Amino acid sequence: MSLRHALLGLLADGPASGYDLTRAFDGSIGRYAWQAGHSRIYPELAKMAEAGQVVVDETGPRGRKTYALTDDGHTELRRWMLHWPEQANVRDETVLRMFLVQSLEPEDARRLLEGIAAHCLAEIENLRPVMEADDAEHRPGDPLPFGRLAGEYGLRQYEAVHGWALWSLERLGAAEPAGTS
Amino acid sequence: MSLRHALLGLLADGPASGYDLTRAFDGSIGRYAWQAGHSRIYPELAKMAEAGQVVVDETGPRGRKTYALTDDGHTELRRWMLHWPEQANVRDETVLRMFLVQSLEPEDARRLLEGIAAHCLAEIENLRPVMEADDAEHRPGDPLPFGRLAGEYGLRQYEAVHGWALWSLERLGAAEPAGTS
DNA sequence: CCTCGACCTGTCCGCGTAGACATGTCAAGA
DNA sequence: TCTTGACATGTCTACGCGGACAGGTCGAGG
Numbered sequence A, B: 001m002s003l004r005h006a007l008l009g010l011l012a013d014g015p016a017s018g019y020d021l022t023r024a025f026d027g028s029i030g031r032y033a034w035q036a037g038h039s040r041i042y043p044e045l046a047k048m049a050e051a052g053q054v055v056v057d058e059t060g061p062r063g064r065k066t067y068a069l070t071d072d073g074h075t076e077l078r079r080w081m082l083h084w085p086e087q088a089n090v091r092d093e094t095v096l097r098m099f100l101v102q103s104l105e106p107e108d109a110r111r112l113l114e115g116i117a118a119h120c121l122a123e124i125e126n127l128r129p130v131m132e133a134d135d136a137e138h139r140p141g142d143p144l145p146f147g148r149l150a151g152e153y154g155l156r157q158y159e160a161v162h163g164w165a166l167w168s169l170e171r172l173g174a175a176e177p178a179g180t181s
Numbered sequence C: 001c002c003t004c005g006a007c008c009t010g011t012c013c014g015c016g017t018a019g020a021c022a023t024g025t026c027a028a029g030a
Numbered sequence D: 001t002c003t004t005g006a007c008a009t010g011t012c013t014a015c016g017c018g019g020a021c022a023g024g025t026c027g028a029g030g
Helices: A002-011 A018-026 A028-032 A038-050 A071-082 A093-099 A106-137 A148-175 B002-011 B018-026 B028-032 B038-050 B071-082 B093-099 B106-137 B148-175
Strands: A054-059 A065-069 A090-092 B054-059 B065-069 B090-092
Touching: A002 A018, A002 A038, A002 A054, A002 A065, A002 A071, A002 B093, A018 A028, A018 A038, A018 A065, A028 A148, A028 B090, A028 B093, A038 A054, A038 A065, A065 A071, A071 B106, A090 A093, A090 B028, A093 B002, A093 B028, A093 B148, A106 A148, A106 B071, A148 B093, A148 B148, B002 B018, B002 B038, B002 B054, B002 B065, B002 B071, B018 B028, B018 B038, B018 B065, B028 B148, B038 B054, B038 B065, B065 B071, B090 B093, B106 B148
Parallel strands: none
Antiparallel strands: A054 A065, A090 B090, B054 B065
């Protein structure tokens, strides 16, 4: 149950409501790491409160309840972060498509890989300015902005996939020339 | 329902039994892309047969049934491969941990990142010889071995994460020196 | 004053999934 | 001949999860 640990990790940054957490999952964490809708988040927060890992910190207008980590919650988060299982849970549609590229006809595969490469380039050009702006504001000694490490991960991820797509195109071309002939 | 498409993709490589497919998921596809146990695979194959995407190709000893793709199955696979949704399903515990590194105390974060870097290095050194052996046997014009693209993906993936971990360590060190002073 | 849109919390249902349970066959080697 | 281990197929149950359903509050602007 990694949703619980995702929530613990997000709450470690400060108290938040179910609504806040739901919006957090709409951002990069939901795009690269783990998805969750509010319909899973509210019940899970309730269970975590029952288990003593979080407490209701304060109640605001519109029935807003912010949750805060307890010591138990902190301990559990740390335990989970430092204890890596042999085989982690992975379920990634994009990677699955990459594994199955070779099931396509060569022309289809080529078109697909070209699409992937172009998409990665576009994402890289979106991401890089944001990261560089972050860095420009950053002075040595400041804490890193939350998400800076994640952003860097995303950037390097796209660069790796881009390189892979180009390499694959080259190999495919070598194995079975089609555009030429 | 990506399990269905994973199965279609694997069957595109040739007929296989539920047992064969289960073992395929124990390999790299289950490690990087999508996991599935036999308890999901057998019912799904039955449903796919009902939907006309696969047929029982031949029956062997011990009740073995090999399934083969139909034209419908091929069409559906191709449709899924070429049609990329805006937001793909992702659920990756490892990436989640990376997103939450900053929730740890600096010393813990540093230890964790060092562990990640070391782990990546080890995997790279496992993978690279296998890929190079593949390449040595490969002559231009031969079809690529199934899994060669996937292996290259894994290799580049580990290299990217390795680079990210080193970069993060450096940034963390700059932001909050601990080993020194 | 009123309306609209963002805020905010929840439940319900059907399907996907993991792990345990159940059953039986065949081949190789002791 | 017997035992062991790989081969092989299935079901069952409890839980995770996404999308729809449901209801209510507050602030800003017309």
